[in-house]
Amino acid sequence: MGAPAMSKTITIDGxxxxxxxxxxxxxxxxxxxxxxxxxxxxxQFEPHGSCKLCVVSVNGRNMTSCTMPAAEDMxxxxxxxxxxxxxxxLVQMLFVEGNHxxxxxxxxxxxxxxAAAYYLDMLSPHxxxxxxxRAVDASHPEIFLDLNRCILxxxxxxxxxxxxxxxxxxxxxxxxxxxxxVNAASGRLGDTxxxxxxxxxxxxxxxxxxxxxxxxxxxxxxxxxxxKNISEVQMEPDHE
Amino acid sequence: xxxxxxxxxxxxxxxRIVIExxxxxxxxxxxxxxxxxxNRVHQARFHIVEFRGFEKFVxxxxxxxxPVLVQRLCGICPVSHNLAAxxxxxxxxxATVPAAADKLRRLMHMGQIxxxxxxxxxxxxxxxxxxxxxxxxxxxNIAGLAAAYPDIxxxxxxxxxxxxxxxxxxxxxxxxxxxxxxxxxxKNLSRDExxxxxxxxxxVIAWSxxxxxxxxxxxxxxxxxxxxxxxxxxSFMSLxxxxxxxxxxxxxxxxxDEHGQTIFDHVDYTHYWDYIHEEVKSWSYMKFPFIxxxxxxxxWYRVGPLARINNCDxxxxxxxxxxxxxxxxxxxxxxxxxxxxxxxxxMIEMLHAAEAIQELLHDPDLQSDDLVSSGERQLRGVGVIxxxxxxxxxxYRINEDEQIVRANLIxxxxxxxxxxxxxxxxxxxxxxxxxxxxxGLLNHIEVAIRAFDPCLSCATHALGKMPLEVELxxxxxxxxxxxxxxSDGRHRT
Ligand code: SF4
Ligand code: FES
Numbered sequence: 001m002g003a004p005a006m007s008k009t010i011t012i013d014g015x016x017x018x019x020x021x022x023x024x025x026x027x028x029x030x031x032x033x034x035x036x037x038x039x040x041x042x043x044q045f046e047p048h049g050s051c052k053l054c055v056v057s058v059n060g061r062n063m064t065s066c067t068m069p070a071a072e073d074m075x076x077x078x079x080x081x082x083x084x085x086x087x088x089x090l091v092q093m094l095f096v097e098g099n100h101x102x103x104x105x106x107x108x109x110x111x112x113x114x115a116a117a118y119y120l121d122m123l124s125p126h127x128x129x130x131x132x133x134r135a136v137d138a139s140h141p142e143i144f145l146d147l148n149r150c151i152l153x154x155x156x157x158x159x160x161x162x163x164x165x166x167x168x169x170x171x172x173x174x175x176x177x178x179x180x181x182v183n184a185a186s187g188r189l190g191d192t193x194x195x196x197x198x199x200x201x202x203x204x205x206x207x208x209x210x211x212x213x214x215x216x217x218x219x220x221x222x223x224x225x226x227x228k229n230i231s232e233v234q235m236e237p238d239h240e
Numbered sequence: 241x242x243x244x245x246x247x248x249x250x251x252x253x254x255x256r257i258v259i260e261x262x263x264x265x266x267x268x269x270x271x272x273x274x275x276x277x278x279n280r281v282h283q284a285r286f287h288i289v290e291f292r293g294f295e296k297f298v299x300x301x302x303x304x305x306x307p308v309l310v311q312r313l314c315g316i317c318p319v320s321h322n323l324a325a326x327x328x329x330x331x332x333x334x335a336t337v338p339a340a341a342d343k344l345r346r347l348m349h350m351g352q353i354x355x356x357x358x359x360x361x362x363x364x365x366x367x368x369x370x371x372x373x374x375x376x377x378x379x380x381n382i383a384g385l386a387a388a389y390p391d392i393x394x395x396x397x398x399x400x401x402x403x404x405x406x407x408x409x410x411x412x413x414x415x416x417x418x419x420x421x422x423x424x425x426x427k428n429l430s431r432d433e434x435x436x437x438x439x440x441x442x443x444v445i446a447w448s449x450x451x452x453x454x455x456x457x458x459x460x461x462x463x464x465x466x467x468x469x470x471x472x473x474x475s476f477m478s479l480x481x482x483x484x485x486x487x488x489x490x491x492x493x494x495x496x497d498e499h500g501q502t503i504f505d506h507v508d509y510t511h512y513w514d515y516i517h518e519e520v521k522s523w524s525y526m527k528f529p530f531i532x533x534x535x536x537x538x539x540w541y542r543v544g545p546l547a548r549i550n551n552c553d554x555x556x557x558x559x560x561x562x563x564x565x566x567x568x569x570x571x572x573x574x575x576x577x578x579x580x581x582x583x584x585x586x587m588i589e590m591l592h593a594a595e596a597i598q599e600l601l602h603d604p605d606l607q608s609d610d611l612v613s614s615g616e617r618q619l620r621g622v623g624v625i626x627x628x629x630x631x632x633x634x635x636y637r638i639n640e641d642e643q644i645v646r647a648n649l650i651x652x653x654x655x656x657x658x659x660x661x662x663x664x665x666x667x668x669x670x671x672x673x674x675x676x677x678x679x680g681l682l683n684h685i686e687v688a689i690r691a692f693d694p695c696l697s698c699a700t701h702a703l704g705k706m707p708l709e710v711e712l713x714x715x716x717x718x719x720x721x722x723x724x725x726x727s728d729g730r731h732r733t
Contacts, residue, residue: 138641219427220412
């Protein structure tokens with residue numbers, strides 16, 4: 001890619017950020033080392049725009065940066081107290097909507113939802129817990145699916161479709177009834193061709209899709225977020 | 241040791257005295273004294289709400305998650321639940337835990353024993369014992385004893401902190417660590433970490449020895465009082481090692497009756513239900529376990545430090561073994577059945593824990609990387625350890641999908657359920673005077689319960705300031721008198 005393609009810029013929090021045509025604000029920001037909080041975005045997959053954590057203010061209007069193509073001279077506000085407080089509220093809502101018991105969860109220390117909460121200085125869930133009963137599916141011999149922890153980011157849906165070519169997962173229902181579903185007549189993971197080696201088995205940002213019997217194998221101190229925060233981890237080039 | 245609970249000819253005519261905590265934290269204790277028509281204590285009921293719902297809560301969860309989940313059960317001894325559950329999961333995955341992992345777990349467990357016993361003794365019991373819990377107690381002598389040990393409080397805090405450091409380094413975190421995993425451990429202990437802990441161990445052993453001397457001195461000062469307070473004879477149950485040694489982490493179950501005769505010995509705990517049954521009573525959420533061979537009425541028993549020191553043939557560390565002998569020989573064995581002798585036995589165990597920690601820290605196995613194993617999966621797992629408060633049983637059944645379908649837990653406080661009722665009854669028989677609730681009675685009941693170190697936050701977290709409300713009701717339910725003890729220790733009506 002030649003230099004001229006990068007000659008266009010936007011500004012994020014006053015900093016000039018170059019972009020090339022087709023890049024989203026998120027793409028441009030990450031490439032320039034500017035962190036925008038995100039949960040449902042993963043550069044390896046098509047943007048999805050569901051978690052809204054990445055919302056930035058573009059010329060005074062709020063937009064999801066993971067789906068919004070960058071355009072010349074956009075003035076973007078990202079790391080502001082207002083936006084971060086909205087982001088914190090979103091994360092708090094995710095916490096009360098699902099059943100996230102961090103101290104006992106095997107994803108603790110490796111979980112992006114937890115890491116985002118720390119990053120955004122979330123000290124408590126604030127809202128009243130829904131305590132919705134959510135299903136668990138242990139029918140697959142190698143994989144445990146725990147919808148208590150699903151934040152409906154659809155990363156597994158995208159990975160299974162785009163990378164594994166399997167379509168194991170889908171989303172069904174509306175509003176508070178929205179659920180991750182498994183593409184089998186029985187609705188059980190054990191009745192699909194899902195495999196522990198599939199990409200979709202390794203993209204869940206929380207602890208909803210787990211390889212069985214591996215929990216807690218990594219000692220405290222060696223987990224993903226024990227020494228780095230989510231912005232550092234998500235800015236690493238090889239980050240999934 | 242017969243029991244005549246609920247056998248009054250006219251229970252409807254019994255008077256009730258209810259003692260209950262004003263504030264509930266987690267768990268809820270309440271004492272009901274039922275008087276007969278002659279105003280004698282007919283029955284004592286120590287009500288505890290604890291662990292309800294847990295067995296349901298774990299249903300459907302993957303088995304490997306449970307040892308971490310169960311740490312939330314109890315704010316006081318999470319390590320014990322963690323270890324007992326992991327031992328059950330070892331069985332489920334068919335693991336033979338590698339020697340190094342076994343030793344690391346033992347080290348963690350000894351850290352837990354040390355910190356828990358130190359907390360109980362220095363923060364809760366020592367004030368009772370040193371300053372007296374009854375107006376008639378000759379305060380001066382005991383206060384004089386306290387003056388002879390001016391550093392007691394400081395040592396207590398330091399001992400507890402040391403135990404917590406052992407837990408932190410072995411489990412990865414101060415509380416609710418994840419070091420123990422099904423089949424072994426996820427980390428070892430580096431030489432540096434061992435050396436760090438070794439720096440203070442001589443001091444820790446010396447302080448533990450001093451604590452034994454302190455309780456011995458207290459006990460010997462008024463042996464008759466200490467032997468008789470809330471006392472009775474009973475059976476004891478505990479784990480013992482194959483050679484009969486005290487072993488708090490693993491072994492077979494041994495039960496002896498009130499005369500020291502063996503009821504069963506070296507029982508494989510994975511079949512505990514062949515030996516122990518649990519009875520449900522309408523008035524309590526807590527079950528009443530009993531030894532099958534002796535039946536419902538006679539089968540109750542005590543667990544915990546007193547049971548363990550009485551049941552073992554020897555303690556495999558030098559200083560603690562010397563102290564065990566002194567304990568056993570004291571007054572021709574007069575202390576071995578006494579409620580307050582729990583404190584003495586507890587300190588002998590603390591000394592043992594300190595010695596065992598020293599021994600383990602010198603073991604090069606702690607640096608091994610051979611930490612996990614697995615074998616052929618089974619659908620059932622039982623894990624038993626001797627937690628600080630007594631025998632702790634975790635029992636799980638899983639389905640083919642590796643989810644928990646059934647869980648049964650028997651905690652020390654449950655084993656001691658009937659025993660605590662009996663201690664309260666004995667105290668009430670001794671100290672209840674007609675229909676007059678005195679501060680003395682209230683405090684004495686508290687002291688008797690506390691000897692067992694029950695896992696109730698009201699009994700332990702409040703650090704010796706158990707808030708209580710005592711109501712005396714007549715047979716018709718009319719309030720005759722009320723006595724409240726606030727958490728600052730002040731009494732009011
Ligand atoms: S299971 Fe995980 S990856 Fe899939 S939608 Fe839920 S949170 Fe996202
Ligand atoms: S990261 Fe953009 S909406 Fe989730």
